[in-house]
Amino acid sequence: GGNPLAMAVGNAVLDVVLEEGFLEDVQRKALLLKQGLAGVADEFPEVLEGIRGTGLMLGLKCVMPNTKVNMALRDQHLLAVPAGDNVIRLLPPLTVTDAEIGEALDRIRAGARGLADAIAAAAAK
Template sequence: QQLAGLKDRYPDVVLDIRGKGLLIGVKLGTPNREFMQLARDQHLLVAGGGDNCVRLLPPLTLTLDEAREAIERFERACEAARAKAKEAA
């Protein structure tokens, strides 16, 4: 649900949410390598998953607080991606 909210708030960055459970892929409107670096800048590790996709692969022992923190960091990466796209335009 939280990722769906990010898709609504950042439709230019988050194009689609794929997967079920904890194995989630996010289709991006920005190059995935660029987004992966922006996520790393937020201390969030995401894996590349094909053309403009990243994968979120949290541990099975993920707590609710950790999930909230990860979503916050992902959102900050989305904000940075949007700002970078505006600079380039």
């Protein structure tokens, strides 16, 4: 026997994913996020080395240990997943909005700015 609740959830997910234009919109959002992250990496090369991944499953390659970057993002109330020793995974839902992407980019930029400022202050000593 199957689980009726699990089947109902699966059907609801398929209804959303199969809506006309849904996957194209996901691709557009992924490009928006990836371009925004590339801009942050360009702005703070002392913190972020580059962007990895496909679609909305993206990773920030960090110059410093990813634990420091992860803590800076948490300080900005953004949850991310450390991977390996120098990558931070970002896994937004497929239903993420443009406004939420913009807010996430603002928080990532603020976290990177804080780390860059700390690096500059340490170098000035």
